[in-house]
Amino acid sequence: MAADRGNSDVGYLYSPYDPAVLRAVRYAVTSAKARGIPCCVCGEAGADPDMLPLLLSFGLSEWSVAPDRVLAVRRGLAELHRADCDEAAKQALLQHTAAEVIACLKKRRTFR
Secondary structure, three states, X not given: OOOOOOOOOOHHHOOOOOHHHHXXXXXXXXXXXXXXXXXXXXXXXXXXXXXXXXXHHHOOOOXXXXXXXXXXXXXXXXXXXXXXXXXXXXXXXXXXXXHXXXXXXXXXXXXX
16 A cells, blocks of 8 residues: 555555455455464554454454553454354455445444
8 A cells, every 4th residue: 555654645545444455454364364373463453343343254363452442342342243244344345445445334333
């Protein structure tokens, strides 16, 4: 994406919801899991309630989030159902832009 989220000139181009980013994350998680390599997400995207179903569907099982977000993430994960997550991920990955992914997830929101 060539967009440094810390650079104000191009930071607006960065979104963890960009379909290319989602596909890359899915690939990293599934590839690591297939090879027995631990894979963990850390940072803001891992604590984003709208991202949780996607990450869970991709096969992620480890999160590293800010201490003040741990309980919210645990609660969010506990409320999810795998089949719903898989369908949300399937639909999200069919989208072409980050805005479309966000709109798709908001329409499907049954987990908050």
